Amino acid sequence: MKEKNKSEKIFSVILTALLLAFLGLVFYVNLSCNPEYYDGDIYNDINYAKEAWKAKSIFPKDWIFGNQTYVVATPVLAALFYGIIGNGFTAMAIASCIMTVLIVLTYDWMTRTLFSYNERMAGFLFLIGVLLLKAHVATSQQGIQAFFTMASYYACYLINAFIVYGCYIRLRKGEFSGKHIAMSVIGIALSFGTGMQSLRQTAVMALPLVACEILMIIIYSIRDKKFAISSSTLFSAIVFVSNIAGLIAMKFIEINQKSIYGTTAFVKSLKEFLEKGFFNVEYVVLTFGLDSLELRVRLVVSTVLLLIILIGFILCVKDFFKNKCIDQGRFALVMLLTLGCVSVFAAGVLTDVVNRALYYFMIYPLLAVCVSYIIVKYPGKRKAFFSIIAVFVAGMIAFRTVGAVGEIKNGKDENSTAHQIANYMLDNGYDTIYSVFGLSGIMDGAENIIVASGDKIHLVQYKRVDRSKPMKPVEYLCVKDDYKQWDNEKSLYLLREWELPKVRELAEKYGVEMTKQAQFGEGLYLYSMSENLCVYTDMQK
Known part of the structure; x- marks a missing residue:
């Protein structure tokens, strides 16, 4: 026994x-x-934080929201x-660090009554190792970025769920x-x-909570041969009503908002239903797939983790069920997290909502909990489990740390x-740069230039030149008509070699003269325009 306690x-x-x-x-x-870690989404969350502080409101009058507003999300904390x-940039960095700590603390609090410290920590760290293996720490939304780094988009949803589920x-x-009681009030x-x-928390937490409670009522009503309603039923109802009340409250608040990923209307054809079903199965299967590897390898890795x-x-x-439904805590948590994934799948298949693999983020804590349960189930292999997880996580932290040190130094x-671009613009009196909306791993924008300038240059983002409505100013996650507010004489356009033919075509179409001001490296140019080209491209229907 002493030896066992010592090893623990x-x-x-x-x-x-x-x-x-x-x-x-x-x-x-x-x-x-690091300038090279920022993309359009991160930059705009930071921009929102600045606008919110200036307006002293979480709903700035001229801000155009995307799929969600910000009430308890990281950008609100960043605004403070x-x-x-x-x-x-520093404000968002601090806010993301705080949200990271809150995720760790609330997850630990949620699982404390179910697992020992080592069991719950091993499960959580295994998940961290998987996310570090899966994607870059800062430039991919498919790894830890969505929860822990840069703008930690989904941190508030996890924190909320962990408190409520606890x-x-x-x-x-x-x-x-x-x-x-205090935690329940916070939840x-x-x-x-x-x-x-948004409806996101309704799908991943509120509805699963109600569904789980109904399931538990049915199970215990059958077992005890009487209607098994309890205090958890009241709590579930209060949480659900509170969440829906938040949705309703937004109907009475006037904001500018433009949905990016579809609507909540139901699909109308069997063909569309089957197509959406196929894509959502693919999203789930590849949830844990490594970003940088080919499809087959990603599938193998993801399959192993889904098997766990x-x-x-x-x-x-x-x-x-074997133990006559006595230990309901672990069962309830596994069901809650599973139903969170099922709910997202149903929304993606039955409605016009365009799902992404990231929307199934409740599968991540589900993995952690399942690993902890497996450790509990096989006590004779505890040391082996802990050792393997420790070596794996240590290796992944070391790998990502070494990479980050070099990237940050270079950035x-x-x-x-x-x-170089930021210094050129500031030295020559330019204060605004127009560029494509940057998406990490997909399209480079000019967000890194803004960071490098110390936020002394303003950014106007437009849509890709190789898509419909080329160079049309982005209509979400920005200040309304922001592209009209800047002096054209002090503005430059950041263009890449492959973009130039299409931009020249647009400029000629609208009678705007382009002048090359500078070139950096191979295929990166700064152009001035005789008129604000985005004023014309915004007229595209």
Whole structure:
């Protein structure tokens, strides 16, 4: 027994050290403010934070929101820090670091009543290792970026779910007490806030919570031969109503908003239903696929991880019914996270919503919980599990840290292209740059130039020149008609070699004269225009 306790303590130290190392990596990446880590989405979340602070409102009058508003999301917290320090990039970095810590703390709180420290930490760190393996730490939304780095888009949704689920599990287990009331109030308030933001939390948390409670009522009503309603039923109802109330509240708030990924209208044909079903199955299958590898390899890696989830799910459900439904906490959490994925799948198949693999983000904590359950299920292999996970996570943290150190050094080099362009513009009196909307791994924009300039240059983003409505100013995640507000004499257009023919065609069409002002490296140019070309391209229907 003493030997067992000693080994557990040793693994506790190792797992804690790995967690701190991960947090160190996140803080380092965020606070570096490396110009090369920013894309259009991240830049615009920062821009929103600045506009929100200036307007002293989370709904700036002229801001055009995309799929979601911001109420309890990272940009709102960033707005507060922007008001204090006056630097949008640093403000967002600090906000993302805080959200990272909150994710770790709320996940630990949620699972504390179900697993030992080592069990829950091993599961969580295994997930971290997988996400680090899967994608770049800062330039891909398919890895830790969506939750921990840069703008941590989905952090608030995880935090909200972890708090609510933690309260629900304690209610189900009969372990809820007065000391948990504060957390339940926070969970309910966050449910209202995330409801105001979008339907996302309704799909991944509120509806699954109600569905899980109905399932539990049915199971225990059959087992006990009486209607098994409990305090968890009331809590589920309050959370659901709070979330829906947030959705309704937004109907009475006047904002500018433009949906990017479809509507909530139901599909109208069998063909569309089958097509959407196929694509959503693909999204789920490749959820854990490594970004940089070919499809077959991605499929193999993803299949292994999905198999781990399946094994954990089957073991949990089997044990639950085998033990006459006594241990309901772990079963409830596994069902909640599973139903969160099922709900997103249903929305993607039955409605016009255009799903993405990232929308299935509840599958990530599901993996962590299933790993923890497998460790519990096979106590004789605990040391092996802990050792393998520790080595894997340590390797991934080291790998990503080494990469980040080199990238940050290069990105902040004054001789980098971004710094050269920024310095050229500032030295020659230019304060605005027009460029395509940057998307990490897909399309380079000019966001890095803004960061390199110390936020002294303004950015106007437009759509790709090889798509319909080429160079039309972006109509979401920006200030309304922002492209009209800047002095054309102090504005330049960042163009790439392959874009020039189409841009020249557009300029000739609208009678605008192009003049090359500078060239950087191979195929990167700065052009001035005799008139604001985006004024004309915005007229495209």
